[in-house]
Amino acid sequence: MKESSRSVLGYKKLKIPYVIQSKTDEPKGLAIMLPGIGYTVKSPLFHFSSGAFLNKEYDVLHVIYPYPSTDYEDFSFEEITSALIHDVSTVLNEVIDHTIYKSYYVIGKSFGTMAIPTVLDMLPIPNTKAIWLTPRLIDAPVFETLKTCKQDSLCVIGDKDPFYDAKKMDHIILNPSIECMIPTDANHALEVDQDILTSIDTVRSVIKSIDDFITLKNGVLNHEL
Template identity: 25%
Template structure:
């Protein structure tokens, strides 16, 4: 179905080699964008090694194929890791790795998870490792009550869209970024060593 290779490349930023976090981007939201940039900063501040995944999503990728593609890409990236502790941090499309995180009991941070997709709420709810969800009330991917129903820790930002921004309010958007960063930093600190 898909070639046996990771689309794009990965960049490794060194911290403690026994702890590695994979940053999984969205369809049009690379690891250089603000939410994943500050996720990286939070991880590095707590001495995690970060593997940034720079994938190129196939143009014809849609529907059920998206979950299979993300799963395959994430499994390949995980296959290159020998660290004792691994976690996943995904944005939007990257959150389709949630079933894999649950399967392997990996801690995870899901930024604007695709909770509107059938099975995602349940998959995230099956996670036994610490899991943090961050989303906004103006994001169609964040249906009312879905994050709470997962039973996982979550931060809900009132009025925030799929980028966790507030339309017409750049200062409020930056404040949301700060709140999301604070939540990610506290979450990573809580994982300990």
């Protein structure tokens, strides 16, 4: 596997690192990984989903935003959110300007899902899919995009997640473009409190759903089903 580490100057000229992983010289597309603040690209959901995309000959883009650092300690949550959207857009523009991809997936976890609406606006609708992991349903753009987006999407949130809202999920489920997965008793980490083995099974089922979603929604691979 090849790995290229780079950076851009983001919000307030602060450095935003990113990494592109690749297993082929002719990738089928690009998977854009937007982690949470505390849930990094090295955490299980991103580690294994990155592997799923690499195995299907997609390049993987990890945006490594440094918001827990002291550079951001005086930022309000609203300004951190503005920085996220600005920084993700800047990284994506840099990557797209230098490479032509035919297919895109954007995968966000929690805080990272707040940048998905902007990313979906930047990319061609027919060639873009989204995976929302524990989305912040309290964020209006996130909820409205989940209700109305036309891009094929997978939404995963546990019923014990503090951002879970049954009434909002009832609206999201009505969107024909979205497949929803609501693991029973799963918290914000998509794990079950005080139950390690069930937590492992839950994470495994989420990764399988992601892998199935990539395969079923990727026209290039449909002939293999």
